[in-house]
Amino acid sequence: MSFKNRALHRILQGFLGLALVAAAGSAAAAPGVRTVPACTKVPVSTTIDVPAGTTWDGLVKYGKWVCLVGTPTNMKGTQSESQIPMFKLNNGSTVKNVVIGDGSLGSGTNLAAGGADGVHCYGQCNVTNVYWADVGEDGATVKKLSGVTSKLTISGGAAFKAADKLFQHNGDGTLVIQDFYADNIGKLYRSCGNCSTQYARKVTVTGVRLGQVNSAGLGVNSSYDSKSGIAGQYDVATITDLVYSGSKTKCEGFVGTGSGVEPVKDTNTANVARACVFK
Amino acid sequence: MATRPLAWLLAAGAAGLGALALHEPAPPTTAVVLADGARPAPSPVLQMIGLAAPTTGAAAPEAEPAPGSTARLLDRLDRLREAALPELEAFCRRWPGHAPALYQALADRWAAQRLHALALQALSRAPLAEDLRARLRQQLLEHWAETAPDQAARWALSTPGQAERLGPLQDRWLHQDARAATMFAAQLPAGEQRRALLDEGLSRWLAQDGPGARDWLRAMAPAPELDATLARHGASDELARESPAEALDLVARISAPERRAAAWQALAGHLHDIDPAQAAAWLARAPGLSADERQRLLGGLR
Numbered sequence: 001m002s003f004k005n006r007a008l009h010r011i012l013q014g015f016l017g018l019a020l021v022a023a024a025g026s027a028a029a030a031p032g033v034r035t036v037p038a039c040t041k042v043p044v045s046t047t048i049d050v051p052a053g054t055t056w057d058g059l060v061k062y063g064k065w066v067c068l069v070g071t072p073t074n075m076k077g078t079q080s081e082s083q084i085p086m087f088k089l090n091n092g093s094t095v096k097n098v099v100i101g102d103g104s105l106g107s108g109t110n111l112a113a114g115g116a117d118g119v120h121c122y123g124q125c126n127v128t129n130v131y132w133a134d135v136g137e138d139g140a141t142v143k144k145l146s147g148v149t150s151k152l153t154i155s156g157g158a159a160f161k162a163a164d165k166l167f168q169h170n171g172d173g174t175l176v177i178q179d180f181y182a183d184n185i186g187k188l189y190r191s192c193g194n195c196s197t198q199y200a201r202k203v204t205v206t207g208v209r210l211g212q213v214n215s216a217g218l219g220v221n222s223s224y225d226s227k228s229g230i231a232g233q234y235d236v237a238t239i240t241d242l243v244y245s246g247s248k249t250k251c252e253g254f255v256g257t258g259s260g261v262e263p264v265k266d267t268n269t270a271n272v273a274r275a276c277v278f279k
Numbered sequence: 280m281a282t283r284p285l286a287w288l289l290a291a292g293a294a295g296l297g298a299l300a301l302h303e304p305a306p307p308t309t310a311v312v313l314a315d316g317a318r319p320a321p322s323p324v325l326q327m328i329g330l331a332a333p334t335t336g337a338a339a340p341e342a343e344p345a346p347g348s349t350a351r352l353l354d355r356l357d358r359l360r361e362a363a364l365p366e367l368e369a370f371c372r373r374w375p376g377h378a379p380a381l382y383q384a385l386a387d388r389w390a391a392q393r394l395h396a397l398a399l400q401a402l403s404r405a406p407l408a409e410d411l412r413a414r415l416r417q418q419l420l421e422h423w424a425e426t427a428p429d430q431a432a433r434w435a436l437s438t439p440g441q442a443e444r445l446g447p448l449q450d451r452w453l454h455q456d457a458r459a460a461t462m463f464a465a466q467l468p469a470g471e472q473r474r475a476l477l478d479e480g481l482s483r484w485l486a487q488d489g490p491g492a493r494d495w496l497r498a499m500a501p502a503p504e505l506d507a508t509l510a511r512h513g514a515s516d517e518l519a520r521e522s523p524a525e526a527l528d529l530v531a532r533i534s535a536p537e538r539r540a541a542a543w544q545a546l547a548g549h550l551h552d553i554d555p556a557q558a559a560a561w562l563a564r565a566p567g568l569s570a571d572e573r574q575r576l577l578g579g580l581r
């Protein structure tokens with residue numbers, strides 16, 4: 001091998017090494033593949049209301065991992081809009097260490113597995129180390145509480161089998177998803193495209209691993225039209241350490257609009273670039 | 280002299296006939312062919328389980344083993360364990376159609392007896408299609424991870440080529456005993472795997488038993504591999520609501536200055552969200568936070 005070839009070889013080796021280090025570094029903060037804990041099924045017939053400023057901890061309450069399975073028709077967890085939530089989190093409350101839904105029914109995404117409409121957060125809430133064994137209508141939804149800027153922090157845990165969106169942002173403020181794993185989902189996150197009151201929302205994704213994604217990673221409103229009431233504003237998704245190797249878009253831009261109108265994809269790439277910020 | 284070639288020919292012919300007469304008859308063609316192609320002499324054991332039947336002449340094609348032979352084989356595997364594996368392997372080579380059910384039964388029985396390591400060893404040398412071997416191995420590992428995750432993780436650590444299984448095994452262990460799984464990760468050799476498993480372990484331990492995990496973190500010397508956990512948990516909204524003093528203490532333990540500064544900022548934001556009137560008072564108690572830094576943080580909140 002000539003000196004020139006050897007030098008080229010070394011340079012290529014150096015680049016390969018750097019690429020490997022970069023790949024390892026970028027994947028370092030995301031968790032590995034997670035599985036649902038073995039759990040005891042607990043039938044649930046109505047929404048669990050968590051008072052403001054309190055914590056509902058499944059391990060503390062039951063002393064073991066339980067799977068909460070909704071039994072009435074409106075908690076079966078199908079894509080019916082009449083589903084009620086499994087948890088209603090009031091301002092400043094936390095739910096942790098619990099499994100929502102029955103993951104043993106199969107691999108489909110509309111199995112009536114009792115996931116209900118997941119978790120509804122009013123104001124500022126935390127969802128910590130929660131597993132959605134089979135996502136119902138949605139995994140968690142941010143709702144607006146008057147006088148409080150919404151902030152839902154989802155930290156730890158995992159979600160499986162979501163026919164559509166996993167985390168739905170209808171209120172204002174910020175949704176934080178960190179240290180999380182999701183597999184076989186439509187979208188990890190969607191900012192409401194046609195809510196009657198629209199807000200420029202923020203979502204922060206840090207240390208998240210996605211398995212199979214059927215639609216897109218995140219769906220944000222990279223612009224809002226005149227029917228939205230906030231034309232000229234836009235959502236911002238800040239994405240760090242999102243590990244996903246599938247073919248779907250990691251972050252997709254839509255034109256947010258008003259109630260009764262179906263939002264369309266934002267074709268303006270500059271809008272999408274300002275709304276989907278990869279760090 | 281002219282008769283000498285004829286005499287040599289006659290002598291050679293006689294020797295050849297003699298050699299033929301002395302040659303042992305070829306061994307019967309048995310269906311038991313070991314991996315190296317050798318044909319072992321039929322043993323009483325093989326005869327008992329139906330493997331040594333063709334003892335005369337060419338082997339007749341046997342469609343099925345003798346009735347009850349699989350049950351007898353499984354019984355011997357239960358009693359003799361690895362000593363009976365060669366019989367199982369020979370049987371499965373002879374009747375490959377029975378191999379999936381036999382190895383499934385072996386995996387189920389040995390898993391029930393907590394002989395997971397032995398069952399995995401048996402699978403590694405089994406005459407099975409690779410996809411079936413992988414499926415059975417996965418079943419065994421899942422069962423092992425559920426019943427004795429600590430043993431499974433230690434097996435993965437000590438068995439060459441199995442280190443990549445540590446992550447999934449630790450995942451199951453963390454559901455059962457987050458503290459023990461985290462301690463295990465903390466004792467791994469330094470490197471990326473330890474950092475990742477320690478971070479994952481602490482994340483889950485903190486969620487399941489926050490006070491216990493925080494005690495452990497406080498007992499540790501500042502280390503870069505703990506920074507991610509300290510930043511994520513110390514600067515979390517949940518801890519700021521539950522125990523602001525502990526949140527301040529954890530953030531102060533972050534070793535990297537830039538990361539610590541970002542965590543102070545996030546925590547200050549949470550404290551302000553929770554109670555704007557109390558945010559300054561809480562930050563005044565933050566260990567290691569200078570008055571200038573505190574003012575900068577408060578200024579950023581207004």
